[in-house]
Amino acid sequence: MSAETARKFEQLEEQARSLLLTFTAAGYEAVAPAIIQPADIFLDVVGEDLRGRTYVFTDPEGTELCLRPDLTVPTCRLHWDRYGRADASGKYCYNGPAFRFQPEGSDAAHPREFRQAGIEYFGSSNHVAADGEVLLHILEALKAAGLEDYSVTIGDLSIFAALLAALPMPDRWRQRLRTQFWRPEAFRSELQELALDSAAATEGIPGELLEAVGNARPENREAAVVDYLERENIELIGARSAAEIAESVANAVEDAAAEPLSEETRNLLATYLDVSAPARAAGARLKDLAQASGVNLSGPLEAYEKRLRQFASLGIELNKLHFSAEFGRTLEYYTGFVFEVLAPELDSASPVAGGGRYDKLMRVVGATVDVPAVGAMIHTERLLTAVQGSGP
Numbered sequence: 001m002s003a004e005t006a007r008k009f010e011q012l013e014e015q016a017r018s019l020l021l022t023f024t025a026a027g028y029e030a031v032a033p034a035i036i037q038p039a040d041i042f043l044d045v046v047g048e049d050l051r052g053r054t055y056v057f058t059d060p061e062g063t064e065l066c067l068r069p070d071l072t073v074p075t076c077r078l079h080w081d082r083y084g085r086a087d088a089s090g091k092y093c094y095n096g097p098a099f100r101f102q103p104e105g106s107d108a109a110h111p112r113e114f115r116q117a118g119i120e121y122f123g124s125s126n127h128v129a130a131d132g133e134v135l136l137h138i139l140e141a142l143k144a145a146g147l148e149d150y151s152v153t154i155g156d157l158s159i160f161a162a163l164l165a166a167l168p169m170p171d172r173w174r175q176r177l178r179t180q181f182w183r184p185e186a187f188r189s190e191l192q193e194l195a196l197d198s199a200a201a202t203e204g205i206p207g208e209l210l211e212a213v214g215n216a217r218p219e220n221r222e223a224a225v226v227d228y229l230e231r232e233n234i235e236l237i238g239a240r241s242a243a244e245i246a247e248s249v250a251n252a253v254e255d256a257a258a259e260p261l262s263e264e265t266r267n268l269l270a271t272y273l274d275v276s277a278p279a280r281a282a283g284a285r286l287k288d289l290a291q292a293s294g295v296n297l298s299g300p301l302e303a304y305e306k307r308l309r310q311f312a313s314l315g316i317e318l319n320k321l322h323f324s325a326e327f328g329r330t331l332e333y334y335t336g337f338v339f340e341v342l343a344p345e346l347d348s349a350s351p352v353a354g355g356g357r358y359d360k361l362m363r364v365v366g367a368t369v370d371v372p373a374v375g376a377m378i379h380t381e382r383l384l385t386a387v388q389g390s391g392p
Helices: 003-025 039-045 072-083 127-144 157-166 171-180 184-194 198-202 207-215 218-231 242-257 263-273 279-293 298-313 361-365 380-388
Strands: 036-038 056-058 064-067 090-099 113-122 151-156 276-278 321-324 337-342 353-357 373-379
Touching: 003 090, 003 113, 003 127, 003 380, 036 039, 036 072, 039 064, 039 072, 039 361, 072 090, 072 113, 072 361, 072 373, 113 127, 113 380, 127 298, 127 337, 127 353, 127 373, 151 157, 157 171, 157 263, 157 298, 171 184, 184 263, 207 218, 207 242, 218 242, 263 279, 276 279, 279 298, 279 321, 373 380
Parallel strands: 151 321
Antiparallel strands: 036 064, 056 064, 090 113, 113 373, 151 337, 276 321, 337 353, 353 373
16 A cells, blocks of 8 residues: 555545544444445436446355445345334434446546445434434534535425426326436437327337237237237347337337327426526525416425525525526435535535435335435545545
8 A cells, every 4th residue: 555545544534533423423323334235226226327337246146236336225224124114213324435337437536436424314204304404414524524615506306296296298208207307418308209299109110019019908018029029030139028118119109199298398397497596596486487387386395495494593504505406416216305515626526425315215125115214425535635625
């Protein structure tokens, strides 16, 4: 180990002690979730971006495993293994390595192996209070580590979900748009596609296959695809199964028979995603947008305003918070309030901290109902870089 590497290791260890001291003093239990995790759990919930960057391997018994790409899911597993029930509350903190492939190459801000220090809060029915507590303790920890200058980007997926649910469109279109939310360019392309002539939905699909699947009962659609492939001597090669092909063709048939997405709906969604403003001003803009469009968003907007009041009561500086409607972080398990902390020494693609609410995530580890949960992590190498003022 070089002297420089040894010095950085010591600095990270000292920083970790400061971060964990802040968290444990606030009542969070220090835990150390396993580094090796079941791959299927992560690959199901982390989203398209992180799915392709997770280190996956198979053990000698044939079990597919992965090196944890973050510590939230492992902490969920730890909490569920400990209590096994949805009404159990728990507060945990941690500091340890996570692993992600970096397609554009590893560097100081984006290493393949990096440390995360963070907190997770399960079981609180007071969502607003829990959201405020987590953001407060993350900011306190950053300040204790020496970070003074920062800004916070916030978003709220519950507002988007309520807007999407209120607009007239088939449920499968809602799902398509919901899936693309974390990729703004892809979302806008999907929005444009749904507004085009519906007949375009079946372009490129053989007419005989369309007829076979379209006329079959839902339970017989997979068999119709298999029969078609056999008649045409087409071998099923690739990642898509006959069932997935049948579902895709059936959706295309239904899309072709549906009215295109109205211009009014498309413009409303596009206008919503364009909302980007200081936290206080954003609330007013969203309320005006809802009133002008006749869409009832009173529930999530009242929660948004209540959350800001909670932040202010905790001493969080609202002038440092900026709302972006299209912001959802890159992890697709979030369901509500989300945030990232940015330092001027690092670019916007390298936040020093981030987190949010993920009330459905506990289902993947065994829960049969939603479990209130919110958490956040600090990227400690980036924090050290920002504090030392030596950004890329």
